[in-house]
Amino acid sequence: MLKRLFAAVFIAFSVAPAFAQNNTDQSKFRQLAQELPTPNTYRTASGAPGHQYWQQRADYVISAELNDDNQSLKGTETITYTNLSPDKLTYLWVQLDQNIFDKESITALTRTGEIKDRMTFSAVEYMQQQGFDGGFKIESVKDAKTNKALKYTINKTMMRVDLPQTLNPKGSYSFTIKWHHNINNQRKIGGRSGYEYFEKDGNYLYQMAQWFPRMAVYDDVNGWQHKQYLGRGEFALPFGDYKVSLTVPADHLVTATGELQNAEQVLTSEMKSRLKKAENTKKPVLIVSQAEAEKNEKSKAGKKKTWTFTAKNVRDFAWASSRKFIWDAMQVNIEGKPVMAMSFYPKEGNPLWGQYSTEVIAHTLKVYSKFTVPYPYPVCISVHGAVGGMEYPMLSFNGGRPEADGTYSEQTKYGMISVIIHEVGHNFFPMIINSDERQWSWMDEGLNTFVQYLTEQEWQRDYPSRRGEPYKIVDYMKSDKSTLEPIMTNSESIQQFGNNAYGKPATALNILRETVMGRELFDYAFKEYSRRWKFKHPMPADFFRTMEDASGVDLDWFWRGWFYTTDHTDIALESVKWYTIDSKNPEIENAKKLSARNAEPKTLSQQENLKSISRTLVDEKPELKDFYNAYNPLETTASDKARYQAYYNSLSPSEKAILDKGLHFYEVDFRNIGGLIMPLIVQMKFEDGTEETVRIPAEIWRLNNEKVTKVFITEKPVVSFTLDPFLETADVDLSNNSFPRKLAPSRFELFKERSERGSNPMREQLRQQGSGGASGSSAE
Template identity: 65%
Template sequence: MIRRLFTGLVLAAAAQLPALAQLTNSGTDKFAQLETTLPSPNVYRTASGAPGPQYWQQRADYAIKVTLDDEKQAIRGSETITYTNLSPDTLPYLWVQLDQNIMDKNSMTTSTQVSSIQNDKFSFQALDHLIRNDFDGGFKIESVTGADGKKLPYVINYTMMRVDLPRPLRPKQKVSFNISWHYNINDQLKYNQRSGYEFFPDDKNYLYEIAQFYPRMAVYSDNQGWQHKQFLGNGEFTLPFGDYRVSITAPADHVVGATGTLQNAAQVLTATQLKRLEQAKNAKKPVLIVTQEEATRNESSRAKGSKTWTYAAKNVRDFAWASSRKFIWDAMQIKQSGKPVLCMSYYPKEGNPLWGQYSTEVVAHTIKTYSKYTIPYEYPVAISVHGPVGGMEYPMICFNGGRPEKDGTYSAQRKYGMISVIIHEVGHNFFPMIINSDERQWSWMDEGLNTFCQYLTEQEWQRDYPSQRGEPKNIVEYMRTDKSLQTPIMTNSESVLQFGPNAYAKPATALNILRETVMGRELFDHAFKTYAQRWAYKHPTPADFFRTMEDASAVDLDWFWRGWFYTVDRSDLALESVKYYNVNTKNPAVESARAQKQQAAEPLTLSQQRNARDIKSTLLDEKPELKDFYNSYDPLAVSEADKAEYFSYLKTLTPQQQQRLSDNLNFYELSFRNVGGLVMPIVLQITYDDGSQEIQNIPAEIWRKNNEHVTKVIATQKPVISFLLDPYLQTADTDLSNNAFPRQPAPSRFELFEQQGFGNNSRQSQNPMQKAKQQGTNTPK
């Protein structure tokens, strides 16, 4: 129950409470504006967060020919890059990215890898990364020439190559040059990079997921010039837009899927496959272009010769492809904002039954849902390819893991993990393939925003989908960790300490809290869509995102960006105390009844209880003549004089003031403390004595004059029996033990086990589908 204090006092107005006299507190003002932190607006990027009237960006168009060597697992290629200078600057040289050089024996990634030998143990995997002298996967540049065929001087600095131009490239001019190269493809299971091959020993086939396979132009932008920070592994790719035409020569029995649309389908596909592709355009479920039976037969073939698959893509920032004779291929076309989108999946039989049942359906669902929350998807295809590990994204195509057991069964975790990774990687078509942020600098701008949209898409796939990221309660464990183990979200990609929580989960959670608790869905969704519309096919920065979200919503969010993105403060609001007050009505009848009720509710002290038992009679019991006036006086009795005094008092009040006296309101002074340092809205659940409840949402601005401690008085018609902060776990509060008043123990559980031999002889448990098969019951659908 709430403690009752100072009953009978006349309550002062809330604005006059002493706690609000504390206008300042020590430390940084958490509501200070970000104007001095964010870059100054200019003609390229406005203060509203929109592109400015003189915004520009460069363009790079590619004509690429590449050959896959299935015997040696190698790539050989040549390209012509046409680079258009749309900046106001004259460029004497160009920077080209050689990201494949992360696999070079002498890569900066390997040489700067930190490691230690702990407890006299060092893993084989760590040793492989330390030595890595049995594989060289870096680019071997064969030539760099101009359009006239003459050699161009170039310098390679790890993953960057400077190409010196014969004459400076002036504004509005373009230049074409050629590069030839080759490199060895890595085994993804041994050297886990973003692309590579998987070898299947049973049928001795390879599955190739190929990306970063060609030298790519670096971005030259208005806000930082050349983005030529070295590729070390975490900070991904910053690339300009352009048109691509790529010819991929592979073994004749391979199936090749890629970014863009197939230009020579009649030359590389069979009549049956062409017919099935046409059927897929009007199908309500995926149509098999290459069936599992056909793919299985193809595994044993070793066709002589090769085929060249030509793909073209317009206004994309990158290109990737996949090739294997093991591929099953299915497709289903959907309409998005009236435009057809061919959703497809390529996967080996080892991916079934999961992939055949879900992959393409997930692709289609993702395109529809992301388009609703951001911008309509405008590319003609969207592809999911099944490989051995993880997930990785490229325009119109992505590589995804999630493989069932060999017997075809799978756990719920494997199923939802596969669906989630496909949603996430297909979703990257929007962030950053279209809304093209600088991944090399700020991973959160693509990973975090994409993970947030992934959460929205998962929840629209299945009610109560078991999302791993997005819900505020899921980030609590990370935010509880020691601050020395955390970095702010606004940290360069290569300097982040805990990459998954920092770049994916925390920003996604922050956006969910903005949507549900700070701004509301209507304001947030409009602002988020505005950001996507403004920066589609452009290069936004964090400031553009922050400013647009405020500009489109009229919500000052500087305190939120500062706390969530620039610090490692945690959310932990405490309800320290509650005091209960009544208004003194001065009505003797009311006040007397109230005092009698309170007096009756007061418990007997331990001494009073024992005295009643042990003292058989008092002196006054034995000598009544010792009693006087006060022994029979009742201070709570209402006299005629008390009534007259009350009526005289009423005459001095206005009718409105008289009504306030008779309202019989309950007043509670609540004391809040910001323990974690992160200012957040106060979400307060009030439970009344009749069992009913009410939620009050107090904006974070309550902390603006004192970031650490505030008090607030609330008035209620009904008596309150309890208060609870964050009842729906919507603020990522890291300590729930101080949220309730009266205090409530946080429920938890523990397991009992035998000390001897605990943890030994444990076996891998079967998944529920395997157990069902073993018991002879039907496998759940």
């Protein structure tokens, strides 16, 4: 009997999933063969660059001059373009990103808006500023050797330069562009760069990016990547070397991508001495103090000074200039290589910036280098101004400003730390691992946000990260499908951009690391992707394939669900059936039956009869009783015991062991309501108060994507089952994740009048203490 029972159980386990096998064309486990490009000699099936992989190169020599009187910039650049492709080129495409501020730009013409009954002055001013003329004014495009004019055609934010002769493979061509443009007021017009005006002291702070014509990418996947710049989809750029000379007011302090080449001409001896000191300290050293910066604010020198920087193997160049800058620095060791971490900020950034900025840079470089590749550049710089957050090689623009009295909210503090981590982290994605941001924002923002989350958690225990934890993406995942697009959507076509390009891919990678692959496999594969594609141009397939190739884990189901669909996780724990083995022992089984019978509730009639019928007829006339009135079918007789003993003696030792354990069998039904395939994490709590968590891979759904049944065998009775107990799968409905069902309380508020709680407790405390505020810097 026991053998037959277990044979039946084995058959049930083997064939149960087959009753509703998926159509292979619809299965969520089908491979991504049709979605991914065919491997070739440039990009292999493993996700690595092929043996014939190539990419173009663009080197720049630039001279530019800032006009602080009318906030404009003029410049001349020589671009040397090297054709490392197997193709012959008859023209080149140059990006004119500043043309987004042209009055006739696609961005300006397609910008939507509405007029409300109540409008703020700033909103109306912004609408008026849409006509700001900030586009490039191209004065000339010439052959660098002959100085002859070249034919060029401007198409919105792109310019085609027609070559005088075909540029053959392995050949190079140099040409010059002379240009000028107005600089946008970042506070009023927005943008990824611009100037901020400080009315109190009459000074400007310039954060300059996309400020010069830049080469577009020509690659083996797209040919020329000349999709128009509309403002959201960022940049695709080739690598090269830069030499840049920047002429600014003589009392300005300049910082830029790369290394300063003429420190003797532009820095004081005191600055150079302090920089030397910063090479051997564990805290940031002030190169220019707040007192010195405040003094400099009042100088308004009429002369000009030229700062020269060089940068090797970078994809872009940005800079900042102001007489307001405080400057601090600290050298950090990145896997044996010294890197100078530096921050530039106006006094309005203190005390936050002096205390945190450079420390955050150093921390970010260390953590990102651990998870990706060692930071390769000699400097890394954080600049504070009106730009809330934007990244460039070796330099980033970051927000986070305290109140005028020096106090700040917790939100401001952690917002500033997070934005610096994020923008400094962009040095790795996409400045080093150089993905195409114009097409695939998630490869830049999503991967970076994921490592940002890891970095934040190493900064402080339980750091309040905005993104990364699965439960924080739930509201987005369960929102109206008409407002959602797959991650694999072009940047300009995404409605909920932050959630789609930042939050969802970062969450997906966190789930891959913690739940699907495990940290060891994930970290190795993620680092391998970074190693393979540093200073190259990876595409989505290269990432997907490398993660599988280096880990040995088939993830096509995961990429399909998370990146190619708008499905969400909603897996219901539908039902639980409890089975135990009939032990055949009459004493045990009769005791169970008696206990079950005594536990049965009395019906309403039985309860009422106990009250209304004091004595039955059999009670009054005992002679009506017979054998069955005294018979107890649950009483164990000697013959019952003898039959059981004979049965037990017939069993083998292994069969006796199974029988003696008193095993419990639970048949649990799961239903995939949301459509997204995910592993099953099931927590069982036992009658004795202990618990056990079972992790079942997503492949349990491979034969039926909609419903599966799993049998759990335990030695102790289970009192409850909980699905996804640690909130690691972004399940949007937790009400169906437990058995028995648990009620999740919601709250309502009783109040007479609403009182707003102060958002800046630091200020409140200072007021109570009678203090005038906080100021200064923590740098030495």
